[in-house]
Amino acid sequence: MTGAPLIEVEDLRIDLDDGSRRVAAAEGISFRIDRGETFGLVGESGCGKSITALALIGLLRPPLSIGGGVIRFEGKEIQHLSAARQRDLRGNRIAMIFQEPMTALNPVSPVGRQIAEMFVLHKGKSWREANKLAVEALASVRVPAPERRVNDYPHQLSGGMRQRVMIAIALACGPDLLIADEPTTALDVTVQAEIIELMRNLCAERGTAILMISHDLGLVANVCRRVAVMYAGRIVEERGSADIFRAPSHPYTQGLVDSLPRLGSRAALGRSRLKEIAGVVPAITSFPDGCRFNPRCARATDICRTVAPTAEWLEAGGLVRCHHHA
Amino acid sequence: MKLRANLIIGGALFALAILVGLLAPWLAHTDPVLDANLMNAEEPPSWTWWFGTDDQGRDIYSRVVYGARVSLTVGIVSQLINSVIGVALGLSAGYWGGWWDDVVNALTNLMLAIPSLIFALAIMAVLGPGLTSLLIALGLTNWSFTCRIARASALSLKSQGYVQAATVLGYGDVRIMITQLLPNMLGPIVVIGTLGMGSAVLSEAALSFLGLGVRPPFPSWGSMLSDARDQITTAPWLSVFPGLAIFLTVLGLNLLGDGLRDILDPQSRSRRT
Numbered sequence: 001m002t003g004a005p006l007i008e009v010e011d012l013r014i015d016l017d018d019g020s021r022r023v024a025a026a027e028g029i030s031f032r033i034d035r036g037e038t039f040g041l042v043g044e045s046g047c048g049k050s051i052t053a054l055a056l057i058g059l060l061r062p063p064l065s066i067g068g069g070v071i072r073f074e075g076k077e078i079q080h081l082s083a084a085r086q087r088d089l090r091g092n093r094i095a096m097i098f099q100e101p102m103t104a105l106n107p108v109s110p111v112g113r114q115i116a117e118m119f120v121l122h123k124g125k126s127w128r129e130a131n132k133l134a135v136e137a138l139a140s141v142r143v144p145a146p147e148r149r150v151n152d153y154p155h156q157l158s159g160g161m162r163q164r165v166m167i168a169i170a171l172a173c174g175p176d177l178l179i180a181d182e183p184t185t186a187l188d189v190t191v192q193a194e195i196i197e198l199m200r201n202l203c204a205e206r207g208t209a210i211l212m213i214s215h216d217l218g219l220v221a222n223v224c225r226r227v228a229v230m231y232a233g234r235i236v237e238e239r240g241s242a243d244i245f246r247a248p249s250h251p252y253t254q255g256l257v258d259s260l261p262r263l264g265s266r267a268a269l270g271r272s273r274l275k276e277i278a279g280v281v282p283a284i285t286s287f288p289d290g291c292r293f294n295p296r297c298a299r300a301t302d303i304c305r306t307v308a309p310t311a312e313w314l315e316a317g318g319l320v321r322c323h324h325h326a
Numbered sequence: 327m328k329l330r331a332n333l334i335i336g337g338a339l340f341a342l343a344i345l346v347g348l349l350a351p352w353l354a355h356t357d358p359v360l361d362a363n364l365m366n367a368e369e370p371p372s373w374t375w376w377f378g379t380d381d382q383g384r385d386i387y388s389r390v391v392y393g394a395r396v397s398l399t400v401g402i403v404s405q406l407i408n409s410v411i412g413v414a415l416g417l418s419a420g421y422w423g424g425w426w427d428d429v430v431n432a433l434t435n436l437m438l439a440i441p442s443l444i445f446a447l448a449i450m451a452v453l454g455p456g457l458t459s460l461l462i463a464l465g466l467t468n469w470s471f472t473c474r475i476a477r478a479s480a481l482s483l484k485s486q487g488y489v490q491a492a493t494v495l496g497y498g499d500v501r502i503m504i505t506q507l508l509p510n511m512l513g514p515i516v517v518i519g520t521l522g523m524g525s526a527v528l529s530e531a532a533l534s535f536l537g538l539g540v541r542p543p544f545p546s547w548g549s550m551l552s553d554a555r556d557q558i559t560t561a562p563w564l565s566v567f568p569g570l571a572i573f574l575t576v577l578g579l580n581l582l583g584d585g586l587r588d589i590l591d592p593q594s595r596s597r598r599t
Contacts (some may be wrong), residue, residue, distance in 0.1 A: 057494060091496030098494075103487030108509040117505065120497060169495065 004075035005139040006176055006209050007056065012069035013235075014051050014060065016284060017243065022065060025284050026052055027231040030311075033177065036207040038200070040220030040241065042256075043230035046279050049213045052230075053179050055079075056211075057094055066109055074176075092122040095170035097163070099182035104152035104166055111165045112138065112150025114136040118172040137168040141198060160191035171208065178203055181213045196223055217256050221245060230254045232282060232292040235311075239318035249320040251297045252277070299324040333585025339578025347394035354388035359543045368561050378555070378563035385404075386563065389545040389589075392570050400460055400530040401523040401538025407465030408526075409519045412472025417503055418480065419473075419513075430473065437470040442533060450538040460539050464526050472518050474529035479511035486510075513587040518584030524576035530573070547572050 012029040015022045026048030028266055033039045041049045053059050056071060058078065071079045072235035078089065090096075098104045106114060113138050116130035131150070138146035141164040154162055163183065182197065184192035200223055203210050214220050219243035220227055228238040228315065229252065237250040248254040279296040282288060288295055294304040305322050311319045346353060355376075366383035369375045377386035419430035437445070446463040453459035480503075483489060489506050497506070531548020535540040540546045542553075547568040554564030 059493060069424070071378075087496045087498060090494055096491075096494045098487060098491060100487050104491040106488040106492075106506055106510070109505070118495060121501070166491075 001043075004072070006035045006037070006074065007033040008070075008072040008075075009052075009056070010070040010072075012055060012071065013067040014048065014055055015065050015067035017063040017065065018285070019063075021069065022232060023285055025064065026230075027067075027267040028234055028311075029069070031228055031235065031238060033209050033211060035176065036209055037051060037223040037226070038203075038210045038212065040212045040214065040224035041228055041230060042217050042220050044215060046281060046284070047230040048233040049230050050181055053096070053211065053213055054183055056179065057090050057096060058083075059090075065219075088122075090174045091118060091170075091175070093175050094177045094179065095173070096181065097166045097170045097177040097181040097183050101184050102159065102162065102186065103163055107154055110151050110153055112152075115150075115169050115172055118169055122173045133172075134168075137172050138165070140171075140202065141165070141168045143168075159187050160195060162188060163191075163195050164198065166204065167195070170204070171202055174206060175208060177209045177211060179211045179213070180289065182215070183212070184219070185214070185216075185225070192219075199223075212295070216242075218260055229256065232287055233284070234292060234318075234321060236293065236322065237312075237320045237321075239316075239317070243316060243318060247316065247326065249314060249318070249325045250293075250322045251299050251324075252293050253324070291321075293322075330585075332581045336578050336581025336583070336585050339574055339580075340582050343394055343578065345396055346391055347398050350391045350395060354385075354391045354503070356385045356388045358384065358389040358392040358545050368557075370561075371563050377567040378561065380558065380564055381561070383407065386550075389550060389568050393545040393547040393550060393568060393571065394575075396457065396544070397527050397530060397548065398571070399457065400526040400546075401493060401575070401579075403461050404464035404468070404526045405519055405523040406520055407461070408469040409472050409515065411466070412436035412469035413476045413508070413515060415469070416476025417480050417507060420477040421484055421499070421503055421507060427477075430477070434470045434473050436476075436593055437467070441576045442467040443529060446529065446533065447538065450533060455538045455541060457540055460530060460533060463533070464529055468522055468526065468529075472515060472522070475514050475518055476511060479514060480507050483507050483510050484563070516586050517583040520579040520586075523579050527575060529571055 009032070010030050012026045015025040016025040029052055031039065041052065043049045051060065051064055054064075055066055058081070060066060067078055070077055073089065073093070078086065105111065110279050112131060112134045115134035116127065119125040119130035120127060120135050134150055135146045136302055138149055143149050143161060143164055154165070159167065162207070178199070183199065184195050187195060198208070198217070202208070210223070212220055217227070221244060224241055226238065227241045227244050228235045229244070229250065230236065231252050237248070237253045238245070239249070244253060245257060248257045254274070258275040259277065261274055279297055282292065282295070290306045291297070291300070291304045294300040297304065301324070307323070309321045310321045311321045312325070314320055363383040366375070366379050367381050369379040371378040375387070376383055379385055379389060397451070402533040415430045445467045449463040450459055453462060484507065489502060492502050492506050527547070529550055530539055530546060533547035534546050535552035539549060542549060549573070550568040551565055554561070554568070555585060558565050
């Protein structure tokens, strides 16, 4: 088992069946995450980052389906496992937290019970034991007075507290991989920082790998060691997170980095406009030929409009998918 | 505190009806069946005969007290059967969808197309009269509304974040249905259930009237009401008191359902504390 990455995705394609034809909502997705590593997946809405996560945990539902490629967990293919075996992985080995802590908890069940259920479900504990473990789990995400809080219902908790509870549920069974899909989008900035800090510390303590999905390049680069940028269903660049800010290679990544406001910059002081990327993301059904970024790209030439670029290794480490990368 | 008043009044009325049924032998003044005396026939309500007497001189008060047993048994048990069937079918159909949903929908439409009383009559005709067949007949014919409600709730609930979260956390289908969907749809199910109990009490009356319910001379509110039909102008107390008993029981059940819905919703629970 040692040596094999925790999770490895190879040339994954996700099909969208719109009734008459199948189109690839995401294709050529390859990445690997090692044990205890932090990996970020960044892109605009609809670029395919969330469905990639769903594919990992076997929860793509029609009209979406896996159209090709391989997903390996600890070296074993998991995309063809039976529903029951996939269910054993979910929550136990691979856990996930969502964007909306407001709706991700069952409103009619006390939060302690919802944490305890994970121990009953995956670890075969009795309810008595599970309830004790739930108090500990709540304490570990630094919820004050956990022995009283376990009896609270979700609506009695603030957004930040709920996301802490979600983290407690997700980490209850000591998973190897935590998928965080926009975990802090619904929270305000100070709470966001606390939650991110908490998530990072807990995962580092327990050796849990994180796959973080977000549209916020700054946030992801802050949390993750490596970052992959997705555009229109393809990974366009994958780099160490320091490199991606210092020397973005793909024109799209450069656009993203340039459009981030920085403290003290001319734009932040209001003296110049923030840069933007012209145009909009194409719809899944009408991806352009060649490089999918070509209609919005300043460097686009004829080859970009006809030939899809392949992934190239960069000397500085990392991958890029562009004919004219920097 | 309107919420509480619902629960207290409704609960009290329902509890009273159940108590009366349970304590019937001690509460009744006379035997409801055997103490017929034509000398006392058609007495209006008085200190001796609280609710008056019928044309055979039987004490209406005692008969109403004993009638609670039949009416409540039929109301509660048959509605429980209905709720279990309706929730099991509707919940699974809404959650799973696909061919199972089609089957359940067809079945529900079939049940809604046949008047439930006629269907119950057919079942009674096969099983023969009596309390057990009454329970089965009414328990099998009124689940379609519960089923519709459960299916609609399951459809809307299954896209909720917490249901998807449960899927992601490795919950199985049955566990999701029981721990995530069912508790969240309990409010409307309880309300439909209490309404259903009321209508089961009325259906029992109709079937008893047709001679398919509890055999006369043993009293049920429904059969008493039917018997009193001819004398409604000459001896109105014969219909008023069993009618009042049905009315108060059904009212109590509805208020109770309302009150229960309020405490089953945790948001209104904390509003009070």
